[in-house]
Amino acid sequence: MSSRTDPKVAVLMGGFSAEREVSLSSGRECAAALRGEGFEVIEIIADRALSVRLDEAACDVVFNALHGRWGEDGSVQGLLEWMGLPYSHSGVMASALAMDKARSKDVFRSVGLPVVDSCLLPKAKVAARHVMAPPYVIKPNNEGSSVGIYLVNEGAKTPPDLAPDMPEVVMVETYAPGRELTTTVMGDRALTVTDIITDGWYDYDAKYVSGGSRHIVPAVLPDEIFGACMAFALRAHQALGCRGVSRTDFRWDETRGLAGLILLETNTQPGMTPTSLVPEQGQQVGISFGQMCRWIVEDASCSR
Numbered sequence: 001m002s003s004r005t006d007p008k009v010a011v012l013m014g015g016f017s018a019e020r021e022v023s024l025s026s027g028r029e030c031a032a033a034l035r036g037e038g039f040e041v042i043e044i045i046a047d048r049a050l051s052v053r054l055d056e057a058a059c060d061v062v063f064n065a066l067h068g069r070w071g072e073d074g075s076v077q078g079l080l081e082w083m084g085l086p087y088s089h090s091g092v093m094a095s096a097l098a099m100d101k102a103r104s105k106d107v108f109r110s111v112g113l114p115v116v117d118s119c120l121l122p123k124a125k126v127a128a129r130h131v132m133a134p135p136y137v138i139k140p141n142n143e144g145s146s147v148g149i150y151l152v153n154e155g156a157k158t159p160p161d162l163a164p165d166m167p168e169v170v171m172v173e174t175y176a177p178g179r180e181l182t183t184t185v186m187g188d189r190a191l192t193v194t195d196i197i198t199d200g201w202y203d204y205d206a207k208y209v210s211g212g213s214r215h216i217v218p219a220v221l222p223d224e225i226f227g228a229c230m231a232f233a234l235r236a237h238q239a240l241g242c243r244g245v246s247r248t249d250f251r252w253d254e255t256r257g258l259a260g261l262i263l264l265e266t267n268t269q270p271g272m273t274p275t276s277l278v279p280e281q282g283q284q285v286g287i288s289f290g291q292m293c294r295w296i297v298e299d300a301s302c303s304r
Contacts, residue, residue: 006039007060009297012076014045017068018143026272027065033293034063046071051079061300062087063293064269068143072269073099081302088296090268091304094241098268101141101171104240111239113232113263118173126170127162135175140167151175176262178253181219183233184270184281185246186292187299190230191281195219215277217284225252228261236266243304244296245270247278 011034013027014020024045031041042057044050046066054062062085066072074096080087090098098104105115121131126138130152138150138160150160152175162170180196195216219226233248240246247270253260270278272293282292 006037007297008040008042008058009034009061009063010042010044010054010057010059011063011065012044012046012050012071013065014047015066015068015071015076016046017066017070017072018148019068022271022273023065023067023071025274026067026276029274029289030063030065030272030293033290034297037290037294039294039297046076050076051083054080054083054085059085061085061297063297063300064088065272067269067271069099072267073142077304084302086300086302087304088300089244089304090240090242090246094243094304095268097240098242098246098266099142101139101265104266107239108236108263111235113236113239114261115263116174116176118171120169120171123162123166123168123170126172127159130156130159131172132174135177137173137175138162139171139173141169141171142167176251176253176264178251178260178262181221181225181229181250181252182277183229183248183250184278185233185237185242185248186282186287186295187244188234190234191285191287192217193219193221193226193229194277194281195221196277213275215280217277217280221252224258225254225261228258232261232263233266236263240266240268242266242268243301244299245278245292 011027011031013023015023031043034041044053064087074092077092077095102120108115134152134156135154136152140148148166182194184191197214236248237246246266246268248266249264251262279289
């Protein structure tokens with residue numbers, strides 16, 4: 001009989017979304033941290049045979065390190081519920097809501113959280129003419145990590161040429177100027193606030209390429225703004241029905257005080273790479289990367 005008391009953990013990574021490479025990095029980092037915590041870990045590269053690979057792994061718990069569509073939008077969560085495998089992060093409904101930017105904004109508005117005006121429109125219409133006065137942002141409605149985001153600056157005469165792989169329906173939203181802030185929620189606790197400093201647009205490279213951005217943690221902010229980020233992130237987490245760890249992103253126009261704080265989105269499976277914000281915030285409040293990964297495993301369940 002085995003003397004192992006900790007559960008055997010399968011770490012899911014990879015997948016099919018535009019964030020595959022980030023997921024692979026997150027997964028490897030988390031797997032290494034969990035081994036350091038004494039867990040038996042198997043790494044699974046998610047593909048169309050995922051259910052077979054999970055059966056073969058005979059794991060007790062799934063640590064979901066997938067990012068983007070299929071892994072973060074309720075799809076894999078539904079499979080894990082079907083298989084009866086306890087898993088990390090948010091459940092089917094919260095994952096699907098958070099990934100859908102339009103619907104998550106509806107939830108945020110319903111609980112009084114500040115968001116900018118936006119609409120969903122056919123890509124062809126958005127590419128043909130300005131559908132709102134610049135500055136505005138064009139983005140997919142259901143991707144993360146700043147994948148496929150276009151900033152249309154004030155004074156632009158025409159919309160940008162959109163990449164062929166942009167979805168047929170895109171979100172167009174009013175541009176929110178100011179500083180980029182973010183807050184991690186772990187269970188029922190908001191950890192701290194990070195101020196993200198970049199030389200330009202906080203795009204995919206700024207997030208994941210070493211040196212692409214600088215993080216000031218804790219952010220140097222007026223108490224009112226710092227407290228609002230903490231409170232709004234926790235409220236967003238709870239309103240969506242999130243579980244485990246989430247991260248909520250903000251823009252703050254400091255010329256407008258509290259009225260200039262805008263909630264952009266909530267990430268239900270934030271990155272856990274060497275340059276990621278969540279591990280940094282954990283370290284700032286005394287939670288090591290290994291301790292955070294252990295907590296995520298111990299928090300895992302079905303029916304989330």
